[in-house]
Amino acid sequence: MSRTMEGPTQVPTAPVQAAYSYCEAVTGQQARNFAYGIRLLPPHKRQAMSALYAFSRRVDDIGDGTLKPEAKQDRLEATRELLERIRQGAVDEDDTDPVAVALCDAARRFPLPLGGLDELIDGVLMDVRGETYETWDDLKAYCRCVAGAIGRLSLGVFGTQPGARGADRAAEYADTLGLALQLTNILRDIAEDAANGRTYLPADDLAKFGCSEGFHGTTPPPGSDFAGLVHFEVRRARALFAEGYRLLPMLDRRSGACVAAMAGIYRRLLDRIERDPDAVLRGRVSLPGREKAYVAVRGLSGLDARHIGRQTHGGRR
Template sequence: MSLEDSYSRCIDVTRERAQNFHFAFQVLPKVQYRGICALYAFARLADDYSDDEADSQAALAKAREWRAVFDRAMAGDTAGHAILPAVADTVKRCKIPVEYFHELIAGTEMDASILRYKTWDETYRYCYRVASVIGLMTIHVFGFERQEAIPLAEKTGIAFQLTNILRDIKEDADRGRIYLPLEDLARHGVKEEDLLAGIDTPAFRALVKFEVGRAKEYYQAGDDLLPLIRAECRPALAALVSIYGRLLDEIARRDYDVLSRRVSLSAAEKLRLAGKLVAQTWLKT
């Protein structure tokens, strides 16, 4: 497959599968947009390989296979999948550390094999692997000048993934998964079996409120990261931070009820936020 066709495939995957992300991606310059779509397509496929297998051992085998396919692509053999020419080109052109991709695949292995996380450190490690490394890849595509951008991108990824965890508590519980630290459940008097059963209690809402507060602390990193990346890419990051931050605000507005229905933003609201942030960010540059 040609490089152009590979990038087109990545763009198609992103348009079809991205929700919050694609609204922000569309404001990027063409070169960065294509690179980000390549990264998203890789992450999406890695996640699909773990989700598509009901058996954890089969999912782990798929993850190992995807890692081997990626490593071959980095060595020049991109025949393993249609997206790989674009991924390899983006990695080399933007000088993205290969270990970020290995960490991402390790995150899919955690999804395939771990149903509980005892401590915040364990949950943080999971969030780092499935979200922070994507943020770290992203700033390499955007371009950044100072090294302090790296820890800020890591923290921004933690904020995004913790928001996802809060939004998806019910869906994950239906699959027997609890991503919030068990130490936090115990501290707030929430029983695992009640969470898995979707039982809404004052203690559960206090737990969600606590985690929302924790996520908001990490969102500050997104604001601090903004001036450190290339000016023409700032609107995309600003839009992402705003969209995910608005999800947290919506959880709070619902009095921390994440069980009765899934928290989400309409397409129109995402577009309004993205448009507003694009205008504001450009005025500041």
């Protein structure tokens, strides 16, 4: 993945540029954490990442919307058909769907494993069916669909540096980093998901900490060790981050900074959740904009990457 399929610096035509601008606007409005990271990329990579996000956002919005399950399934399958047209390069630049136009152009420029977006659709269909997860292995399969696949798609945009040591495992590390981000999301959104009738944490973990009755208010279930549950999942997420961070030395400076910034924001969310587990029951835990900007600057300067590298290498001794 060290090279793109087509010259990435080739200037897009006006209709394609307009399509990318639309996708960047969607990303800036709806994905603040993601947007902070991709600001660090050169324009052609930032545009491709925005196209990936806008398509993924469309899939997620179908799953989270108010349609009946049968209608959601129909919409998701129609989106899969659109993805097949994109895969075949059958979307004209004058098409009225700017997301399709932008993603089709990005797929021509970069070696995107578009099957990852099929996996995302599969994961959202799991949500539509109301699936629950008995074990971590069960939840991990879901997370690989909705987040690990996005990590692998992103790697298609980033590429790896020529001769990077261990590059044959880059996709594996990108996938694992996606799992870390998704598990952090699940912890952050416990209350919101419960209000929507969803529980993502594995049933055996919930039972182990006395939380099987679920989360129905701003306080933990009576008699539960909710803090113990959260700390257990935080440790699992940290282990995933440590493994996924092995991707960073394989990337160029700006792509590595982008990954370090996005992951750094989520690691700081984990820190906050760990300090006050009950906070996730009172509402969504988030970082202020100035702190996100600070993390982005650290990523671009390489400070976080060097810190992460020391932690990772230390863990292997």
